[in-house]
Amino acid sequence: MVTKYRKEITTSSNYSIYEKNILNNTTMNRIVKENTNSISILDAYGNVLLVFIGVKVGNLVGRNVKEIGKYGMYEVSMSEKAIKAHSTVIGVVNSRFGTSQVVSSTPIKDENGNIIMVINTALDKQLYDNLKMTLKDGKATNETFKKVIDYLSDANIPYETPVAESPQMREIIKNIDTIAKTHSTILITGESGTGKEVIARYIHKHSLQAEGPFIPINCASIPHELLESEFFGYVGGAFTGANPQGKPGLFEIANNGTLFLDEIAELPLTMQPKLLRVLESGEIKRVGGTDIIRTNVRLIAATNKDLKTMVRQNLFRNDLYYRLNVLPINIPPLRERPEDIVALSKRFLEYINKKYNLKKRFTEQAINAFLNYSWPGNVRELRNVVERLAITSPDDNIGNINIHLLLDGNSLEESNITTGTYLPHENKIYQGTLKSFLKKVEAEYIKQVLDICNGKVGEAAKLLGIHRTMLYRKIKNNTKAIDSQ
Structure with a gap:
């Protein structure tokens, strides 16, 4: 059978490998010695029929696994375990040569389920450990990608x-x-x-x-x-x-x-x-x-x-x-779809309430202020304003003045809010330069916020978006502007 197999092994040049004398005794010995893995075939009684392992073939072929074990060739026989279990067995086998292999023993059965032989394949344990580590690293990498994909998805x-x-x-x-x-x-x-x-x-x-x-x-x-x-x-x-x-x-x-x-x-x-x-x-x-x-x-x-x-x-x-x-x-921009302004503001507020365990709600004046604002930042700006309102509003009812204070510094013209709605003195006529006008408006604005916060400078500074020290300075500088009115 071996001879027949040898005749069938040919190269593309149609001459036998053995005719080239590549697989001579020296080469075969090198293959046996330098290969860290092995394949062996045993009969149903544990007798070695064929072996390809890093020891002399003559030492094992024809011997029984029990006899080989007595000589201390290995600590345990996976073949014996496979014969007893009538199924594949995998385990680590240490030899007296100081090598360790992961051995898989698989029984081959006839049509009646009787074992006719056992095939052993072995992989050098060091290679196996390296492979396991590579697979582990690959799995970790795949898990990382999976987490990223899940997060992004x-x-x-x-x-x-x-x-x-x-x-x-x-x-x-x-x-x-x-x-x-x-x-x-x-x-x-x-x-x-x-x-x-x-x-x-x-x-x-x-x-x-x-x-x-x-x-x-x-x-x-x-x-x-x-x-x-x-x-x-x-x-x-x-x-x-x-x-x-x-x-x-x-x-x-x-x-x-x-x-x-x-x-x-x-x-x-x-x-x-x-x-x-x-x-x-x-x-x-x-x-x-x-x-x-x-x-x-x-x-x-x-x-x-x-x-x-x-x-x-x-x-x-x-x-x-x-x-x-x-x-x-x-x-389309948010200013062109007012129905969505109302729905979005309520959805955002509902989310913020759940997130921070709040019970804030918009008044009718607040909704009207939303509808009167142009929202140049669209949905993103609306979301940010709702969050700031919900967090900084002093009570659960979010009213008109709160929204005006938190319109992110936009001008009255941009927000389409009239001065009668925004300032306390709706029939007031201002005179003087633009600089003096702005100073008087700022003074009234600061006074209004302080009144809402019951004179608490820290809260007023937070609503105004400035530092407490700056607010103190503005209060001092604007006192004369307020008194002159």
Whole structure:
């Protein structure tokens, strides 16, 4: 049988390996001695039929495992355990030569279930330990990536479902429910703070890739020189400081999911054709690598800039713009959808109440003030103002004056709040220079806040957003301005 097998082993040049005399006695001895692993075959009684191990074959073939054990060749026989158990047994075997192996003994049975032989395979324990450590490190790395993906996919955003009380937003959500089930690229436009990422997350959760990760990336936050390696990853040693084991890119991490590229207008021109190629082919190649990696990623891009104008100014590639603008969504500013202002403010307040165990509520005057304000910062500004109001309001009823104090320093003209609503003397006529007018208004403002805070300078300073020392100084300097009125 061995002779027949030898005749069948040939090279591509159709001559036998043995005719080349490669596997001569010297080579075979080296293979046996230098190989740390082994394979052996025993019959059902534990007699060695064939062995490939780092000892002389003649010492073992034909002997029984019990006899070999008596000579102290090893401490325990996995073969004996496998014969007794009628199943595969794995364990560590130490030999008298100072070696340790992880041995797997597998019984081979006939059609009646009787053991006819046992096959042992062994791996050097040191190699096994190294392999186990590698697998452990790999598992830890995979777990890290999984945690990152889980975090990015299900970010703790209390406002992740879009508010759609206005006709404009209802129409947008209606369209999203249709386009979300496709694989086409989506471009979301709108002013800063309108909630483009919230819309992107909503699309992902209703898409065919909903079970995959949602990876949001702000293109403006990544240094230009690192964009390619962040997007596509790199192989070990690709550049100075690179991880020796390499690193997957965002397209690999987002595979079978959604990649959200916010502020896409900030993507440099040198990077734009590379992104276009991925969108066209679905293939990426790590920096420094040669292997082509297929990806299945749904891309959603967003910007608050006019990409058409940027294309005309040669600041954005025409071909990439049309590749991104397959399914456009434009989110109107908050000032154009007052129904959403009321709904969003209540949702934000409900969340803050739960977070800080509060019982704050808006009065009718507060809601009216919200509706009369232009909200240049859109949903983001509304959220911040609601949080500040809920935390700093002296009582549970959030009234008109509290909102005016916390409109983030915006002017009366910006907020569309009349002086009759804002200042205590609505028929007052001021005269003098602009500087003197502003000084008198500031004096009245400070006096009003002090009255609300019952003269407590610390609380008044907090509401005004200035340091206590500065407030003391302003009170002193403005006393004459108040008295002169």
